[in-house]
Amino acid sequence: MLSLILRRLIQLPVIVWVIYTLTLILAWAVPGNPLENPEGRRPPPEVAAAMKAQYNLDSFPRFYLSYLDSATGLRWARETLSGEGARRAEAARGAGLAPPARPVFDLGPSLKHRDERVASILAGALPVSVSLGLLAIIIAVALGVTAGVVGAVRPNSFADLATLVVALVGISLPSFVIGTLLLLVFGVWLKLLPVGGWGSPVKMVLPALTLSLPFAAYIARLTRMGMIEHLGSDYVRTARAKGVGELAVLFRHALKNAFLPVLSYLGPATALAMTGSFVVERVFNVPGLGQHFINAVQNKDLFLIIGVVLVFSTMLVLLNLAVDVLYRWVDPRIE
């Protein structure tokens, strides 16, 4: 187990480096000038060229190396060793001001929102996306497993059919339709829940519910299939023959095994719920990561594109690792 974790953690920087290189090549090829206001005045060409040079956007190799230099902490180490960092902090204190922040791993500025460091954008948006994604997954598991068990206990009954229809709707309807529908019903007509924004648990309910439905639907189908399979298996028949109560058969025997495919689905699903909530974020005005991803690509905001991609890929690697570890822990038969 420990060697698995170690091996994956050692692979992580290599994976991240390859992803950085590929992302930068692709993002660099996107047409357009990220420093340009698409509806406004264009500065004279020599000023536009000087602006690009300010961010090393005039040379691919220079950008590639300088990003690696600051993102890996090399620049920080150099400035610390040479005493440059201490000198700056001293100068700031001399003027009665807080010294400039000096992060070890500097992911650069955003090119569209030039006052923002990518790291602070990510730090602000990540908790939002993570909590929204987590709540959505919790709701999805609760809804999905319940529906799946109900369906499996009485296959082809009315209850089974009903959950099948709901699951089908959950998977096929895009979240901007479901989101807007929920918003209209609960926010505007019933006035039970706020129409959007972030900052209190009650504001999380609608976006999390919207986000959870496709996952809930998939989990319901996985659970139902697994349950039907296991309920018909020999060990369940044996348990019933031994007089084990129906509830215990369902939950202690069948569900325990039927849940394993759900568990392995939860890894990518959690990653997807945390990172793929762009539409939901937009409909409910949630300040999460997804919007930055889309906007960054549209604005050709190189630093932000790379930052978001690196965070997403790191999360995916780590969540997959977490699921593998959990899986072994839940079912020790797996090597």
Place this chain on the structure above:
Amino acid sequence: MTRLLVPLLLLAAALCAIVLADRPMPRADLTLNNGQDPTTLDPSQVSWTSDLRVSRLLFEGLVANDVFDPGYGIAPAAAERWEISADGREYRFFLREEARWSNGEPVRAGDFVYAWRRAILPDTAADYFTFFEYIEGVGAFFDWRLGALDAFARDSAEMAPATRAQAARDLWAETERRFGAGVGLEVVSDRELVVRLTHPVPFFLDLCAFPAFFPVYEPLVGQYDRLDPDTGRVISGAGWTKPPRLVSNGPFALTVWRFKRDMRFEVNPWYWDRDSLDVRTIEITSIADPSAQVLAYQTGAVDYLVDVNAPYRREMVAQKNAYYREHQAEHQRLVGEGWDAFEIDRRLPPDPRGLVHITPAFGTYLWNFNCSPAMPDGRPNPLADARVRRALALMIDKRAIAEQVRGLGEPVARTIVPPGSLAGYDSPEGLPCLSDCRTETEREALIGRARALLAEAGYPDPAGLPTIELEFNKDSGHDLAAQSIAKNWQETLGIPTRLVQKELTVFRDDLKTHNFITSRASWYGDYPDPLTFLEINRTGDGNNDRAFSNPAFDSMLDASYIQTDPAERLAGLARAERLLVEEELPFVPLVHYVNVSMFDAARLSGPNPHPRSIQDLSLFDILGDGIGSDEVKRVAREEHR
């Protein structure tokens, strides 16, 4: 089974921890939506109108625009008075003694010079660099520094790291010396600043009121500047605009800025005019979705929407007009009495339809003609001939675009400068278009005129013209405008046309490289002078997408810089605009834009309906909340008439 529950419990615990760490703030005196998040608060870098509005809240220039003066006059701000030399080339500003930064330090003349130097240096220059070129020596200094940086990049490759660092420092010392000696800025004392211009600029005070000319606090911003030994450039780091670091000199100070969530402002305790402010706290929420913005207003989450952009805003505008029609007599009387548009809404019976406000904007929707001699594919360009452009301009149904495509009640445009937006400027007549024809005979005559123009240009059969492409980006209904124009050209003259839709960044690149035949365009003015619209048609101007060149037009613009009599000068510029919109037609003006905002005029005072639409958020007041004067601010009546 217990083992199965553990992962779920872990998820729930993580969730609770995150939610508990995030506490909401109490509601501010005034909450508004700024359209979009500011891209930067660094005055030298601002570019978007949303940036400009926030800039005016946080910083204060030497002078300010008096937005409730019908003529948008200049009012003292950080400078209490100023003197202009007889030749109009030297401005002497006297800073007020009480002007303070938000940390209590006095605002000094040197703070302006430092800020302007950042805007002028190629290392940190940005979109509004051209505004600084009016200052003596700026062009030469910029070119010298650019050349020196290029030379440095060439030579430094062979240097040892230590020599390179020293060479970069030497270059910077030389740069500072040249800036001090060559650029027409002189700090006489901490409270006296002299600016020398290359030639008289009648609107220079308006530029000084523009955020690009606002000061920054050198002890703070200097901390973030770094001399890059590899390139010799000064690299200006981000981060100093974030609270609690930001030090500013405007009416409000920034206390919270959570990216894409909210910004919170509190009165700057050191601001010299703090007692006249009517709100103590302002919150700018960040709601990106246009429909969600309207919803936020309707549920009371925000008090003011600067820009209504919801897909159903045409209907909102139509309802507002229906509301005016219902109270027509009352409305007419109030207009006759000379009240401003917002005051009229305040006096009409309350109605939810009255919350939407439509005011003229300082911008025009245009259709570009490429004037280059050759088309992008290398064939001769028929549009290089002004007669062809004029014929095409005549054959557009502009009212259909205003009413059916846009539907916001925008006035049809014949000129590029919106008429009535500049005091003392008489707009030229401009060309008629299809929608000006009231009868079929008039229409036939106009079509005949267009055909005659084409025949003169060598196209007796308009169908023989090469296919005219109409290029646009897919957003904002430009596709519908293009369809409407293409249909006009096909139906009236039988010209072959083709619609070309591009993604926005590709579209922008096509404009820049003149790789189009005709295209959609728009232009907003930055300062109150016709030049802000006319300069973009000068030969070689960075925003001359049309590749238009007419030496006579250029020299008319040059003449406006020498002419000292203001009325004569404006008349000269009107002649230049007449040349553009009646003879040369490098573009067709389609409609003059309007601004659609949303607020309850009976509850909120402070927005002004001026055609140049500078909203000074620091003047806003929630009426009847017991904070500030609670008195309505309005445009002076007798002059407004």
